[in-house]
Amino acid sequence: MRLRNVKGSRDTIADSEFVIHDEKSNRGQWNKIFGNDNPINIEIGMGKGMFITEMARRNPDINYIGIEKYSSVLVRAIEKRELEENMKNLFFIRMDAEEIEEVFGNEEVSYIYLNFSDPWPKDRHAKRRLTSDRFLNRYKNILTKDGAIQFKTDNVMLFDFSLESIEESGWKIDAMTRDLHHSDYNEGNVMTEYEKKFSEMGNPINMVRFRP
Numbered sequence: 001m002r003l004r005n006v007k008g009s010r011d012t013i014a015d016s017e018f019v020i021h022d023e024k025s026n027r028g029q030w031n032k033i034f035g036n037d038n039p040i041n042i043e044i045g046m047g048k049g050m051f052i053t054e055m056a057r058r059n060p061d062i063n064y065i066g067i068e069k070y071s072s073v074l075v076r077a078i079e080k081r082e083l084e085e086n087m088k089n090l091f092f093i094r095m096d097a098e099e100i101e102e103v104f105g106n107e108e109v110s111y112i113y114l115n116f117s118d119p120w121p122k123d124r125h126a127k128r129r130l131t132s133d134r135f136l137n138r139y140k141n142i143l144t145k146d147g148a149i150q151f152k153t154d155n156v157m158l159f160d161f162s163l164e165s166i167e168e169s170g171w172k173i174d175a176m177t178r179d180l181h182h183s184d185y186n187e188g189n190v191m192t193e194y195e196k197k198f199s200e201m202g203n204p205i206n207m208v209r210f211r212p
C-alpha cells in the first residue's frame with residue numbers, strides 16, 4: 001500500500017463515528033457496540049475498505065470490524081463507509097495487528113479475513129507476516145470454536161510460506177486454490193482493491209480457508 005500522508009487524516013479518524021477509539025476497553029463485549037449477538041467477522045489490514053464494506057452490505061446479519069494500521073489508508077475506508085447511511089454492521093479500528101489479543105477476547109471472533117497482506121520478503125522479517133505462526137497462535141485464541149480464516153494473495157512466496165505455517169501450526173485446510181477466479185470457490189467472491197488491481201494485471205489469485 002502506497003502511503004501518502006493524507007492531510008487531516010488523524011482529525012478525520014478522531015471525529016469519525018465509525019471508528020472505535022477505545023478498542024481495548026471493548027475486549028470481550030464487542031456485541032454491545034453492535035447492539036446484538038450476531039457473529040463478528042474481522043479483516044486485518046483492510047486497506048481502503050472496499051472488501052469489508054461490500055461484505056457488510058451483503059450480510060447485514062454479520063457484524064464486521066475492519067482493522068488498519070495507517071491513518072492515511074483508514075481515511076479512505078471512512079469515506080466509503082460514510083456513503084452507506086443505513087449500514088449498522090461495520091466499524092473500524094486503527095491499530096497494529098500485533099495487539100489483536102488485547103482487543104478481542106477468547107472466542108469473540110467468528111471469521112478472520114487476511115487479504116493481500118504485506119509480504120515482508122526478507123527472511124529476517126518473516127515474523128511480521130500476518131500468516132506467521134506467531135500471528136496464527138494469536139488468532140487461535142480469539143476465534144470461536146468453529147471459527148476460521150480466509151487468506152487471499154497473488155504473492156506466491158507469501159502463499160507458500162503461509163501454507164507451511166498453517167501446516168506446522170497444526171491447522172486444518174478447508175479449501176485451497178492457486179487460481180481463485182477460475183475455480184468453483186469464486187462464486188460469491190468479493191474482490192479487494194489489491195485483488196482487482198493484480199488480477200487485471202493477469203496475476204492468478206491464491207486463496208486458502210483454514211481452521212485451528
Ligand code: SAM
Binds near residue numbers: 115
Ligand atoms: N486488504 C487490502 C486489499 O486487499 O486491497 C489492502 C492490502 S495492503 C497490501 C495491506 C494493508 O495491511 C495495508 O493497508 C497495511 O497498512 C495493512 N497492514 C499491514 N500490516 C498491518 C498490521 N500489522 N496491522 C494492521 N494493518 C496492517
